[in-house]
Amino acid sequence: MLDLVSNDQPLLVAEGLGKNYGRFAACRDVSFELYSGEVLAIVGESGSGKSTLLQLLSAQMAPSAGRVSYRMRDGVTRDLATMGEAERRFLFRTDWGFVHQDPAMGLRMAVSAGANVGERLMAVGQNHYGKIRQTASSWLERVEISPDRIDDAPRTYSGGMRQRLQIARNLVTEPRLVFMDEPTGGLDVSVQARLLDMMRSLVSELGLSAIVVTHDLAVARLLSHRVMVMQGGRVIETGLTDQVLDDPREPYTQLLVSSILPA
């Protein structure tokens, strides 16, 4: 359930974030706050810096400038840069999820679907085989994968099933924040619609916060509350998703919006 009122402390804060590769600035001076239950879309064409920004936000890459703070489950807000590697990894395995465009990067392709989901549960201390299998099986059902396929490895799955399995693997530990990098990227249009619809209901049922990088404005419209438009490493426009898409103000945003082919 979307509850934006009761939470007055942001979940994640980015302040003056930047990343340089040599003299090239991939991302500069990005600041925003993400509140619990909010879904933020980062849109822009390839090379606009959105994937770099996602890497910085999820502490997979150290920024050249600025910082990211995250409110931990105990309510204390921590600067990610001051956390130890072990602490960051634990956060990544439990309270965060990361959905890659290519499911092969987020899954272990040679082990069973059940083990892929169960592995994250073991990371949070569950060790009862029967319970883990039961939870894994109910998550497969939630992402519309027949529990009959629990013992099959994802390399035997279709692209859409792999992506749904990756989502199940991420959500099983009930993370509070999920990062998604072009989650519908490599999929057929019909498969995309099903996945989007499923993600939309999961996000609202679980009250998840999410940061979704996409070049597809339809994905942003369907999933996100707010949107940030990036161009040349900078955030050039930000606001409510329907406002930015229906009343775009910046020249580049107007170009993006007008480039959508009518359905």
Add this chain to the structure above:
Amino acid sequence: MTPMIELRNAEKTFVMHLQDGIRLPVVRSVSFDVAPGECVVLSGPSGAGKSSILKMIFGNYRCDAGSIGVRHHGDIVDIASAEPRQVLNVRRDTIGYVSQFLRAVPRVAAIDVVGEPLLAAGIARDEARGRAGALLKRLNIPERLWMLPPSTFSGGEQQRVNIARGFISDLPILLLDEPTASLDGANRAVVVELVAEKKRAGVAMVAIVHDDEVRHLIADRLVDVASFAAAA
């Protein structure tokens, strides 16, 4: 009575960067109030900016100047300057919008499309479905369609699903953008009845209605949008 909506000198201009930065002034000095239980109908020729005003009140279009005060949980929120999450709160608890067209969500059953605003307000699924079904029935959507996604419905059926979705909640403000546009007489009469019920419940409404008969039946007051024409 304290108004639910207070517009003061609201202004909107579109700047079309892809057309050499041409400026399209839409409206200027938009000022009017809407009291609880009142239905204000915006009048004026097509292109005068009626829909733009409705979208500005909902926060869908940005407001370039002036203010749009909306009473939300007893406080006044200025939609023109509110943060996105504040606007989302206002939309969840205070302002509903009934547009002409349903933005169809793939795979969601009609009855759940209609009941969704109740779920968002924390009402249990069974009750939400019960109320959604009752409203669909009133709007003459046959029961055999309730479990189907409305993307396969006819235009008129989709519009009625959308109307049901807009009228189901107990929000204190409703914005109606041509709610009767492609409806037959029987369904138009149902919408007129629904508006009357909302008035009795103290809901403040702003509507755009082209049908003279419906306008006559629901309008408590007309606001002529032509008087807000922005001189180019």
